[in-house]
Amino acid sequence: MKRRGRGIACMWYPIGFTVAANPSAATVKVNEDGTATLLTGTVETGQGALTVLGQIAAEALGISTEDVHVVSGDTDTTPMDTGAIASRTTYVTGNAVRLAAEEACKILFDVAGPMLGVRPDQLEMRDRKIQVKNFPQRSLPLGEVAYHAQAVKGRPAIGSATWNPPTVPMDPETGQGKPFNTYVYATQIAEVDVDDETGEVEVIRIAAAHDCGTAINPMLVEGQIEGGIAMGIGLALQEEILFDSQGRQINPNLTNYIMPTSLDMPAIEVDIVDSYDPTGPFGAKGVGEPTSVPTAAAILNAIHDAVGVRITSLPATAEKVLAAIKAGPGREMKQLTAA
Amino acid sequence: MTVDTKLETPVDTQTMEQAVLEPATLRLPAVIPPVPFPIETLVPDSRQQTPAVGQRATRSDGRLHGLGQTKYIDDIVLPGMLYARIKRAGVASARIVRVDTSAAEAMPGVMAVLTGREIPVNSFGPSFQDQPVLADERVFHAGDGVAAVAAVTEQIAIEALEKIKVEYEPLPAVFDPVEAMKESAPKVHPPNSNIYATKVVKRGDLDRGFAESAHVFERQFRTQMVEHVPLEPHATLAEWDANGRVTLWTTLGRITLGRTDIARTLKMPVNRIRVVGTIVGGNFGGKNEITQEPVLALLSKKTGRPVKGVFSRREEFISSTTRHPFVMDYKTGVDKEGKIIARKVRLVLDGGAYCSWSETTLGKACILAPGPYNIDNVHVEAFVVYTNKTMTGAMRGFGAPQVCFAYESHMDDIAAALGIDPLEIRLRNVFDEGSISPTGQVLHSVVVRDSLLTAAERFGWREGRP
Amino acid sequence: MSSISMRVNGEMRTATVAPETTLLRFLREQLNLTGAKVGCDVGDCGACTVIVDGMAVNACLMLADQADGRDVLTIEGLATRDQLHPLQQAFEIHAALQCGFCGPGVIMSAKALLDETPDPTVQEINDALAGNLCRCTGYTKMVAAIQDVARSRGAGTVKLPAPGNIGRA
Numbered sequence: 001m002k003r004r005g006r007g008i009a010c011m012w013y014p015i016g017f018t019v020a021a022n023p024s025a026a027t028v029k030v031n032e033d034g035t036a037t038l039l040t041g042t043v044e045t046g047q048g049a050l051t052v053l054g055q056i057a058a059e060a061l062g063i064s065t066e067d068v069h070v071v072s073g074d075t076d077t078t079p080m081d082t083g084a085i086a087s088r089t090t091y092v093t094g095n096a097v098r099l100a101a102e103e104a105c106k107i108l109f110d111v112a113g114p115m116l117g118v119r120p121d122q123l124e125m126r127d128r129k130i131q132v133k134n135f136p137q138r139s140l141p142l143g144e145v146a147y148h149a150q151a152v153k154g155r156p157a158i159g160s161a162t163w164n165p166p167t168v169p170m171d172p173e174t175g176q177g178k179p180f181n182t183y184v185y186a187t188q189i190a191e192v193d194v195d196d197e198t199g200e201v202e203v204i205r206i207a208a209a210h211d212c213g214t215a216i217n218p219m220l221v222e223g224q225i226e227g228g229i230a231m232g233i234g235l236a237l238q239e240e241i242l243f244d245s246q247g248r249q250i251n252p253n254l255t256n257y258i259m260p261t262s263l264d265m266p267a268i269e270v271d272i273v274d275s276y277d278p279t280g281p282f283g284a285k286g287v288g289e290p291t292s293v294p295t296a297a298a299i300l301n302a303i304h305d306a307v308g309v310r311i312t313s314l315p316a317t318a319e320k321v322l323a324a325i326k327a328g329p330g331r332e333m334k335q336l337t338a339a
Numbered sequence: 340m341t342v343d344t345k346l347e348t349p350v351d352t353q354t355m356e357q358a359v360l361e362p363a364t365l366r367l368p369a370v371i372p373p374v375p376f377p378i379e380t381l382v383p384d385s386r387q388q389t390p391a392v393g394q395r396a397t398r399s400d401g402r403l404h405g406l407g408q409t410k411y412i413d414d415i416v417l418p419g420m421l422y423a424r425i426k427r428a429g430v431a432s433a434r435i436v437r438v439d440t441s442a443a444e445a446m447p448g449v450m451a452v453l454t455g456r457e458i459p460v461n462s463f464g465p466s467f468q469d470q471p472v473l474a475d476e477r478v479f480h481a482g483d484g485v486a487a488v489a490a491v492t493e494q495i496a497i498e499a500l501e502k503i504k505v506e507y508e509p510l511p512a513v514f515d516p517v518e519a520m521k522e523s524a525p526k527v528h529p530p531n532s533n534i535y536a537t538k539v540v541k542r543g544d545l546d547r548g549f550a551e552s553a554h555v556f557e558r559q560f561r562t563q564m565v566e567h568v569p570l571e572p573h574a575t576l577a578e579w580d581a582n583g584r585v586t587l588w589t590t591l592g593r594i595t596l597g598r599t600d601i602a603r604t605l606k607m608p609v610n611r612i613r614v615v616g617t618i619v620g621g622n623f624g625g626k627n628e629i630t631q632e633p634v635l636a637l638l639s640k641k642t643g644r645p646v647k648g649v650f651s652r653r654e655e656f657i658s659s660t661t662r663h664p665f666v667m668d669y670k671t672g673v674d675k676e677g678k679i680i681a682r683k684v685r686l687v688l689d690g691g692a693y694c695s696w697s698e699t700t701l702g703k704a705c706i707l708a709p710g711p712y713n714i715d716n717v718h719v720e721a722f723v724v725y726t727n728k729t730m731t732g733a734m735r736g737f738g739a740p741q742v743c744f745a746y747e748s749h750m751d752d753i754a755a756a757l758g759i760d761p762l763e764i765r766l767r768n769v770f771d772e773g774s775i776s777p778t779g780q781v782l783h784s785v786v787v788r789d790s791l792l793t794a795a796e797r798f799g800w801r802e803g804r805p
Numbered sequence: 806m807s808s809i810s811m812r813v814n815g816e817m818r819t820a821t822v823a824p825e826t827t828l829l830r831f832l833r834e835q836l837n838l839t840g841a842k843v844g845c846d847v848g849d850c851g852a853c854t855v856i857v858d859g860m861a862v863n864a865c866l867m868l869a870d871q872a873d874g875r876d877v878l879t880i881e882g883l884a885t886r887d888q889l890h891p892l893q894q895a896f897e898i899h900a901a902l903q904c905g906f907c908g909p910g911v912i913m914s915a916k917a918l919l920d921e922t923p924d925p926t927v928q929e930i931n932d933a934l935a936g937n938l939c940r941c942t943g944y945t946k947m948v949a950a951i952q953d954v955a956r957s958r959g960a961g962t963v964k965l966p967a968p969g970n971i972g973r974a
Contacts (some may be wrong), residue, residue, distance in 0.1 A: 043616035046401030046904025073616030083593020175540030247431030404905030407840025620906030
């Protein structure tokens with residue numbers, strides 16, 4: 001008989017490296033027509049980093065995502081970056097991009113000030129224009145200023161910057177310190193059906209509420225959450241590298257190493273929690289890794305809720321769940337997996 | 340013949356025979372009739388909107404992905420390119436007595452063979468350099484590479500690996516992390532201890548905290564070894580030019596630091612190495628350190644031709660990093676209302692054969708292990724140990740999914756024992772703005788309570804059971 | 806070596822191949838059609854999915870010789886010079902692909918499904934994608950994109966949901 005259960009899990013997760021420096025550099029070039037080119041040393045590994053970094057540059061320059069071309073991932077041409085790791089790209093590289101764009105803005109403001117008859121610090125970039133703050137009637141098209149800066153003043157609008165999150169080393173005895181500059185938070189709630197005759201677990205739906213600071217691109221944030229949940233389901237129920245007694249893997253292939261397919265996916269309901277981190281680019285933190293952190297915990301709690309057994313070792317395979325049901329609730333489970 | 344008539348009906352009506360007889364009638368490229376039912380999108384193009392932040396902008400690479408036009412490493416072919424394959428040890432712990440490559444080198448089509456002894460500095464690693472590029476004296480786990488071949492076709496390279504004879508002298512091995520911590524256990528990297536990194540986080544007075552607790556709970560949790568399974572396996576294309584510069588197109592998520600590692604192993608100035616990170620077909624932490632890059636660079640140097648190497652799916656499992664298995668002991672003291680007063684955690688991480696990103700995983704797991712909860716008395720100690728298994732490294736979450744499984748399972752244990760709703764017990768304990776983390780950090784932008792309430796609302800938690 | 810002829814993306818192609826050459830290697834290495842990917846080479850991952858005589862198949866499991874005289878459609882044959890296939894368009898709008906490596910295979914499986922079943926249920930979509938592994942997306946936005954295309958076929962054209970709703974489950 002199928003028994004339904006629900007389980008909740010929340011988590012916290014840091015952005016960036018643990019104490020260690022993990023800087024990013026960026027260069028933003030505003031072209032003579034007001035479009036821009038961003039140089040970053042990070043690599044697109046599927047998460048949509050280049051789109052998000054382009055949006056950050058565009059925001060700082062008051063232009064659209066499409067107006068920014070992103071060049072990435074070439075050590076001969078792009079500036080230093082610690083890379084696509086530790087959920088750091090939006091936060092750390094994003095801050096470098098924002099600062100680099102602001103450097104380019106400074107040049108444009110210097111040039112535009114006399115053209116508009118105001119001081120450079122009275123200017124702002126918005127909707128592809130350079131305009132006077134609180135007096136938007138007085139403005140110039142960004143392209144016109146950028147052209148003037150390059151072709152008349154001889155000062156092409158190029159900005160470069162670096163950023164590294166500030167940390168405080170941890171005391172070796174007590175671990176006291178500030179290992180990260182910021183953290184994100186999330187909760188996932190899972191609903192499962194457990195077949196108490198086979199031990200099979202089916203995840204029915206997951207509600208996921210994640211904090212990423214400002215969502216620079218909500219669609220890509222959802223994509224991260226949905227993909228992270230899939231990976232979490234694999235960790236919870238299916239995936240395990242097994243070894244023989246000689247230390248050789250038994251199942252190094254996708255026939256016998258079972259990762260989630262479309263048939264294993266529950267309905268996913270995503271919420272992005274309202275949040276703003278003043279230390280991130282336009283309030284953003286990050287979202288890549290934390291999406292797969294609470295999933296297994298929520299599913300395992302839901303299994304406990306459904307059939308009253310606490311599986312203490314992952315993955316909760318059907319065999320393991322069935323053995324636990326047969327052993328009865330409250331019993332300590334033995335580790336069933338190979339070494 | 341033309342079953343596929345629903346979307347694209349090729350206009351070409353000639354028969355097969357005609358086509359074979361008259362190759363001149365072939366036309367390229369294909370021009371297929373327009374699709375009859377385009378989606379009429381009324382969505383304003385989010386890529387054109389200002390302000391840019393907050394827009395659901397489509398990905399700049401999304402169209403190319405859908406068209407099959409994104410070029411991954413395996414899709415690139417250079418003139419004269421050779422194919423490389425690496426021979427894997429297949430034994431977990433052994434001394435390499437002899438490597439005989441003569442039969443492989445004699446094969447027609449084999450252009451070069453490389454062994455570990457030919458690598459200028461045969462060690463690398465992000466924290467400490469305990470990993471050989473190709474094992475030369477000793478094998479530490481079954482997925483270690485012991486020799487590499489570059490040949491004119493991939494098939495010849497694979498056949499050549501069979502002809503490389505490696506003589507091993509078996510050495511004692513250890514596979515269980517808890518066993519490996521014992522003094523009597525065989526040392527994976529003698530003379531060093533198997534415990535290669537430790538971390539402690541403590542605040543408050545643990546003994547007093549437990550003494551003041553109304554209830555104390557204890558439980559051990561374990562997790563398994565997991566592979567990243569990026570759909571694109573590790574791949575590298577190397578071209579050593581006549582100026583002594585090498586270009587590597589490779590599936591690395593962190594090219595700048597990868598270049599540092601490559602320069603070190605090749606004993607070359609950094610500016611003679613160009614690393615190009617093409618679009619990577621999935622990373623999840625598994626492509627954050629170098630693997631075969633130095634091998635391919637040297638094979639290209641030896642042959643004067645570009646060399647491409649792509650891991651098989653099997654190599655992806657046995658020779659790249661994986662997620663750390665954890666053994667986690669939790670002991671938690673709470674008051675009558677379920678407020679956590681004291682928590683002791685002991686973590687043992689199975690580090691596999693090499694350190695890789697284990698230090699980072701150890702650090703994050705240790706810091707995060709108490710959970711997002713206000714706990715005055717906390718003590719976490721964490722160890723990562725060598726075993727003769729596939730090395731564990733960075734994987735989405737750096738140990739956080741493992742400790743979250745433990746602290747959240749434990750939380751529900753406590754809630755059940757005290758008869759408190761699982762949502763409610765969390766709301767009584769979670770961080771708020773300005774809470775102090777286990778490392779003494781004042782936290783900002785803390786929205787864990789909001790996330791609990793938002794998810795509970797979305798799920799319908801308070802409405803009761805479905 | 807054997808001589809084979811097949812129609813690939815509407816074009817007659819003839820070639821001489823070694824008997825062990827798979828359709829996947831033939832497409833990638835001899836025809837330079839690299840859209841179908843080598844993800845596992847043993848039929849587990851679906852990254853090499855192409856359509857042969859209307860059926861989605863793993864090109865790594867089929868010998869080039871077995872495709873002799875057949876009609877092969879690859880991802881390169883879906884779009885015209887000036888128009889994306891609706892699936893390609895919907896996948897782009899939904900950001901249904903992340904790293905993209907599985908994408909060509911997923912889209913070919915989806916096309917084979919829609920050709921047979923113009924208005925599939927979510928379960929039918931999930932069944933059709935079950936042989937296509939994806940590690941990035943959790944399949945969610947792919948399913949939504951395929952549903953959008955199916956709806957647009959039924960109704961002629963369909964208005965996509967407002968931006969805030971695309972991809973929401």
